[in-house]
Amino acid sequence: MTIARAYAAFNPKDPLRPHTVERRDPGPSDVEIDILFCGICHSDVHQVRDEWGGSMYPMVPGHEIVGRVTRVGASVTRLKAGDLAGVGCMVDSCRTCESCARDLEQFCQKGAAYTYNGTEMDRKTPTHGGYSTAVVVDEAFVLGVPESLDPAGAAPLLCAGITTYSPLRQWNCSKGDRVGVVGLGGLGHMAVKLAASMGAEVTMLSTSRAKEADAKRLGASGFALTSEDATFTKLAGHFDLIVNTISAPHDYNRYLGLLRPQGTMVLVGAPPQPIPVSAFSLIFGNKRLAGSLIGGIAETQEMLDYCGAHGIVSDVEIIPADKVNEAYERMLKGDVRYRFVIDIASLKGA
Amino acid sequence: MTIARAYAAFNPKDPLRPHTVERRDPGPSDVEIDILFCGICHSDVHQVRDEWGGSMYPMVPGHEIVGRVTRVGASVTRLKAGDLAGVGCMVDSCRTCESCARDLEQFCQKGAAYTYNGTEMDRKTPTHGGYSTAVVVDEAFVLGVPESLDPAGAAPLLCAGITTYSPLRQWNCSKGDRVGVVGLGGLGHMAVKLAASMGAEVTMLSTSRAKEADAKRLGASGFALTSEDATFTKLAGHFDLIVNTISAPHDYNRYLGLLRPQGTMVLVGAPPQPIPVSAFSLIFGNKRLAGSLIGGIAETQEMLDYCGAHGIVSDVEIIPADKVNEAYERMLKGDVRYRFVIDIASLKGA
Numbered sequence: 028m029t030i031a032r033a034y035a036a037f038n039p040k041d042p043l044r045p046h047t048v049e050r051r052d053p054g055p056s057d058v059e060i061d062i063l064f065c066g067i068c069h070s071d072v073h074q075v076r077d078e079w080g081g082s083m084y085p086m087v088p089g090h091e092i093v094g095r096v097t098r099v100g101a102s103v104t105r106l107k108a109g110d111l112a113g114v115g116c117m118v119d120s121c122r123t124c125e126s127c128a129r130d131l132e133q134f135c136q137k138g139a140a141y142t143y144n145g146t147e148m149d150r151k152t153p154t155h156g157g158y159s160t161a162v163v164v165d166e167a168f169v170l171g172v173p174e175s176l177d178p179a180g181a182a183p184l185l186c187a188g189i190t191t192y193s194p195l196r197q198w199n200c201s202k203g204d205r206v207g208v209v210g211l212g213g214l215g216h217m218a219v220k221l222a223a224s225m226g227a228e229v230t231m232l233s234t235s236r237a238k239e240a241d242a243k244r245l246g247a248s249g250f251a252l253t254s255e256d257a258t259f260t261k262l263a264g265h266f267d268l269i270v271n272t273i274s275a276p277h278d279y280n281r282y283l284g285l286l287r288p289q290g291t292m293v294l295v296g297a298p299p300q301p302i303p304v305s306a307f308s309l310i311f312g313n314k315r316l317a318g319s320l321i322g323g324i325a326e327t328q329e330m331l332d333y334c335g336a337h338g339i340v341s342d343v344e345i346i347p348a349d350k351v352n353e354a355y356e357r358m359l360k361g362d363v364r365y366r367f368v369i370d371i372a373s374l375k376g377a
Numbered sequence: 378m379t380i381a382r383a384y385a386a387f388n389p390k391d392p393l394r395p396h397t398v399e400r401r402d403p404g405p406s407d408v409e410i411d412i413l414f415c416g417i418c419h420s421d422v423h424q425v426r427d428e429w430g431g432s433m434y435p436m437v438p439g440h441e442i443v444g445r446v447t448r449v450g451a452s453v454t455r456l457k458a459g460d461l462a463g464v465g466c467m468v469d470s471c472r473t474c475e476s477c478a479r480d481l482e483q484f485c486q487k488g489a490a491y492t493y494n495g496t497e498m499d500r501k502t503p504t505h506g507g508y509s510t511a512v513v514v515d516e517a518f519v520l521g522v523p524e525s526l527d528p529a530g531a532a533p534l535l536c537a538g539i540t541t542y543s544p545l546r547q548w549n550c551s552k553g554d555r556v557g558v559v560g561l562g563g564l565g566h567m568a569v570k571l572a573a574s575m576g577a578e579v580t581m582l583s584t585s586r587a588k589e590a591d592a593k594r595l596g597a598s599g600f601a602l603t604s605e606d607a608t609f610t611k612l613a614g615h616f617d618l619i620v621n622t623i624s625a626p627h628d629y630n631r632y633l634g635l636l637r638p639q640g641t642m643v644l645v646g647a648p649p650q651p652i653p654v655s656a657f658s659l660i661f662g663n664k665r666l667a668g669s670l671i672g673g674i675a676e677t678q679e680m681l682d683y684c685g686a687h688g689i690v691s692d693v694e695i696i697p698a699d700k701v702n703e704a705y706e707r708m709l710k711g712d713v714r715y716r717f718v719i720d721i722a723s724l725k726g727a
Contacts, residue, residue, distance in 0.1 A: 126638055134638040134662055136614075197639075197663065208649040265488075280651065288476055289547075291665075294656045301630065303651030306644045309668025312484055313547065315641075316666045318659025 033159035036232040039077040055100040065157030066091030066183035067367040083119040089157030090142040113170040115185035130323040131132025173335025183366040192330040194293040194323035202226030208271040216365040283308040291315040347373030383509035389427040392702040405450040415507030416441025416533035417717040440492040463520040465535035505541030521590030523685025531689025534548040541568040542680040543672035544643040557619040564622040566715040633658040641665040697723030
């Protein structure tokens with residue numbers, strides 16, 4: 028057992044502060060990782076503040092983890108000491124249920140072991156995330172990160188990357204497809220980069236004209252203001268696929284009107300309240316409203332390999348751990364382009 | 378030009394009564410059909426009573442038409458006099474737009490020419506439907522009906538059949554798939570027959586225990602009462618596909634809970650008011666809520682050929698034309714198993 032330095036929340040109200048967590052010695056199938064960078068996800072704030080209920084404290088958040096392998100167990104074959112590795116939202120699952128058998132560990136019927144604010148599959152041992160200097164995870168849930176990628180920029184791929192890559196693949200995003208991305212934040216900026224890399228003609232749909240230049244730099248060829256009614260007539264029937272990252276209340280029916288026949292809007296952001304959907308919005312045009320949650324382990328590895336091949340990382344602002352509370356406040360105001368990443372070296376000093 | 382006897386609505390309030398309509402002499406690409414049977418669809422009532430607005434009178438309803446070809450134009454190749462033929466919801470479209478090019482004439486960007494209560498593509502000549510002794514339609518919108526099928530039972534395939542066949546195909550209904558059908562009416566009974574014929578394990582989801590025996594006779598292997606809360610726990614995560622035929626208000630989220638990960642609920646019934654949908658219902662499980670409207674001409678022919686090969690027709694109650702007003706009342710009470718079909722011979726007497 029080793030002691031890792033960490034940053035933790037102790038209750039829903041107070042700022043996060045330094046802490047330590049115990050990490051087990053690697054078992055036969057385990058991989059020990061020296062964490063280099065950990066991204067900050069909106070869900071970190073929700074869980075730290077107990078906005079989804081059931082939060083467990085002390086909580087060491089962080090599920091966008093990139094680091095170097097330091098030790099591996101005897102049966103580990105895919106990774107070795109020195110490899111660049113990643114850990115995302117899950118550290119284990121039952122591995123036998125129907126969902127796990129279909130490479131959808133995020134929907135494990137016994138409930139996956141989430142990387143933090145959860146337990147291992149023994150349902151007793153608490154899990155702690157990547158706002159820490161080291162983590163030990165079973166090989167089956169450790170991803171290989173291409174050496175060609177900047178490790179800080181790669182960290183958010185483990186959540187924001189797979190969350191947007193998976194729906195693009197599920198809905199077969201292809202060369203020439205017209206893809207709309209609603210909202211330019213942590214998820215939206217990855218959706219633009221990934222869809223553009225797949226050859227899609229990407230349009231950013233945003234409430235803020237200030238986002239236009241950035242959207243185009245990231246790969247969008249079009250931009251439209253969702254605050255203007257004209258957008259919804261001009262682009263009616265335009266898109267094959269819309270990736271909707273917005274978690275504020277908005278009218279889905281208007282966006283469904285932007286789809287071509289057989290087009291799909293995928294939700295990766297979840298407004299807190301149900302939103303009225305007219306059956307007519309779906310029936311006229313054989314349209315689809317879908318949801319998508321992160322991705323399975325195999326697809327996450329596929330995404331990382333894809334990003335390696337295409338040189339895709341997240342746009343990040345690197346901060347030391349002691350700026351995490353400030354980063355939460357700025358993130359909630361949308362004041363980050365586009366993901367905060369903690370430099371874990373800041374936790375390792377004397 | 379010939380005169381066809383017909384049954385027509387003259388305003389939204391009064392009963393339908395005898396009428397006549399002019400049918401053009403067949404042009405080079407036209408097919409003239411002596412109508413044998415015409416099914417009665419719920420949408421006939423909505424349009425007769427102007428419940429969707431914009432109804433045009435006198436109106437001869439009917440878009441589930443089966444008859445014998447009597448004459449064809451010089452350039453017609455697919456059909457000849459004596460053939461059993463069908464006409465569904467459309468009699469023409471622009472044939473050049475993106476939707477038409479994709480065999481989705483029902484979403485023609487110029488607006489398809491609907492079989493009745495509409496106009497030909499000249500946007501002047503009114504169209505009149507199958508509550509009549511004859512119809513003349515361009516070959517491109519006339520379907521071949523397999524001779525092996527009972528013509529009365531085949532008539533509802535032109536709307537109820539394609540409306541349920543298309544979503545089963547769109548969502549790749551396959552052997553062993555678990556398919557739920559919500560509501561056992563004109564659409565629901567076709568969905569059960571078709572899904573069962575494709576090898577799916579079909580469960581009828583109904584508010585009425587009285588429907589169980591019939592559902593099983595039609596091909597369902599399971600039955601569950603949607604009026605019982607226990608159904609929604611017992612069958613949680615069970616279905617690959619749900620075909621939802623209900624047009625009364627109901628909670629989509631409960632039904633989305635019955636889907637497996639990556640499962641789809643397709644709406645073919647449209648409740649009048651929007652229904653609140655929780656993004657969480659879709660995101661947890663990568664689920665899909667979709668709509669589907671009839672089907673294109675090529676798919677309608679595919680469906681008829683499929684039904685011919687599998688001996689599938691609608692369960693019908695055959696009535697003379699002068700019982701149509703009574704049939705409307707009974708249909709609105711759900712008192713028909715499962716489709717009224719007008720025997721057009723009743724219009725042809727002296």
